[in-house]
Amino acid sequence: MSTQDSDMTGQTAEDGEADRPTEEGTRAEIMDATYEALRKHGYAELTIQTIADEFPKSKSLLYYHYDAKDDLLVDFVDWLVEEFAAEVGADPADGAEERLRSAFEMLVPVEPTETEDDVRLSLLELRMRAPRDERFARRFEALDERVQKEFAAAVRAGIARDRFRDADPEFVAETLYSLATGTTVRRLTTDRDSATAHRALDDVIERLRA
Amino acid sequence: MSTQDSDMTGQTAEDGEADRPTEEGTRAEIMDATYEALRKHGYAELTIQTIADEFPKSKSLLYYHYDAKDDLLVDFVDWLVEEFAAEVGADPADGAEERLRSAFEMLVPVEPTETEDDVRLSLLELRMRAPRDERFARRFEALDERVQKEFAAAVRAGIARDRFRDADPEFVAETLYSLATGTTVRRLTTDRDSATAHRALDDVIERLRA
Numbered sequence: 569m570s571t572q573d574s575d576m577t578g579q580t581a582e583d584g585e586a587d588r589p590t591e592e593g594t595r596a597e598i599m600d601a602t603y604e605a606l607r608k609h610g611y612a613e614l615t616i617q618t619i620a621d622e623f624p625k626s627k628s629l630l631y632y633h634y635d636a637k638d639d640l641l642v643d644f645v646d647w648l649v650e651e652f653a654a655e656v657g658a659d660p661a662d663g664a665e666e667r668l669r670s671a672f673e674m675l676v677p678v679e680p681t682e683t684e685d686d687v688r689l690s691l692l693e694l695r696m697r698a699p700r701d702e703r704f705a706r707r708f709e710a711l712d713e714r715v716q717k718e719f720a721a722a723v724r725a726g727i728a729r730d731r732f733r734d735a736d737p738e739f740v741a742e743t744l745y746s747l748a749t750g751t752t753v754r755r756l757t758t759d760r761d762s763a764t765a766h767r768a769l770d771d772v773i774e775r776l777r778a
Numbered sequence: 779m780s781t782q783d784s785d786m787t788g789q790t791a792e793d794g795e796a797d798r799p800t801e802e803g804t805r806a807e808i809m810d811a812t813y814e815a816l817r818k819h820g821y822a823e824l825t826i827q828t829i830a831d832e833f834p835k836s837k838s839l840l841y842y843h844y845d846a847k848d849d850l851l852v853d854f855v856d857w858l859v860e861e862f863a864a865e866v867g868a869d870p871a872d873g874a875e876e877r878l879r880s881a882f883e884m885l886v887p888v889e890p891t892e893t894e895d896d897v898r899l900s901l902l903e904l905r906m907r908a909p910r911d912e913r914f915a916r917r918f919e920a921l922d923e924r925v926q927k928e929f930a931a932a933v934r935a936g937i938a939r940d941r942f943r944d945a946d947p948e949f950v951a952e953t954l955y956s957l958a959t960g961t962t963v964r965r966l967t968t969d970r971d972s973a974t975a976h977r978a979l980d981d982v983i984e985r986l987r988a
Binding site: 699 | 820910922955959
């Protein structure tokens with residue numbers, strides 16, 4: 569914490585969480601700077617200075633909001649959850665199948681860019697901190713829940729509109745997300761591509777079709 | 779490398795690989811010590827001294843064979859591949875379905891012990907080094923290939939004995955392994971268990987049955 573002030577709810581952020589900027593533009597710029605710093609330097613070599621180097625405004629503003637690198641990284645995972653939530657289901661006209669595919673492809677792109685993959689790898693490294701750091705554990709729990717919720721909602725929508733046969737949306741959602749996670753880990757750490765995962769998704773959708 | 783001597787093939791280990799002990803008992807003891815040190819300290823706090831502390835023989839023997847911690851860890855992944863290979867398909871009387879289940883459960887145990895999971899987490903952290911260290915990349919590539927080969931062989935055996943319908947063994951193998959990998963990552967970093975992965979395995983086997 570930069571200050572010992574309490575926030576609007578009268579609570580202090582007791583678990584050492586960041587004094588997140590109330591001005592959304594500033595937070596977005598800090599998050600973009602973090603994304604860029606992770607992409608360039610990777611998680612192992614990330615410092616608050618490398619993030620500050622990517623930040624267009626006064627560095628003191630960054631230090632004011634985030635006392636330590638970890639505070640900032642915790643907020644970065646929060647931000648990714650919000651970004652994912654904003655992006656999925658953006659087009660309510662999408663059919664259930666398109667919605668499933670679009671969420672899956674956000675996780676396992678057919679043609680991933682190097683930039684995206686550099687950040688994906690940093691995120692995996694961050695995830696590895698969860699077992700020993702409760703703050704990261706809570707954030708990745710939230711990320712997983714949000715992603716799974718979108719998969720399940722897509723399956724449910726398909727069933728409601730008789731495009732999919734009756735199925736267990738939570739089971740399909742968890743299986744698809746674990747498959748996507750495993751594919752990403754393997755893709756980023758060996759030469760494997762994502763073709764098999766997409767074929768598996770096709771199979772799942774094929775079986776869901778009424 | 780502890781020495782600049784060339785090995786029996788006349789090649790020096792140019793990529794900085796370990797001068798692996800020729801005496802298998804010694805190597806096994808060093809690998810057991812590494813397993814124990816990873817379990818106790820985790821990857822982040824692992825030092826060659828914490829490994830040496832678990833090693834019953836003279837510490838100089840350990841330092842003689844492995845110049846640096848990374849040499850030892852690279853050999854540790856090699857050793858895991860060998861251990862997996864020795865364990866799977868040990869009972870040729872096993873049916874195809876049992877063989878699939880047994881390989882899957884080695885990766886995603888129904889009732890994992892804390893000890894095993896501590897080492898699994900360290901292994902995931904080690905895997906994250908692959909994108910930036912060719913030695914680790916080669917080892918995890920070998921591990922993945924060996925695991926996938928076992929899954930594919932089990933499917934193939936089932937097809938040959940008319941227990942399974944015609945299917946693409948490589949596709950089934952890769953899908954199951956990615957599912958197992960993703961489940962492990964999620965299980966170790968959030969509160970998720972492995973029940974869904976086992977249900978998904980049941981589904982795969984159900985569809986394979988002739």
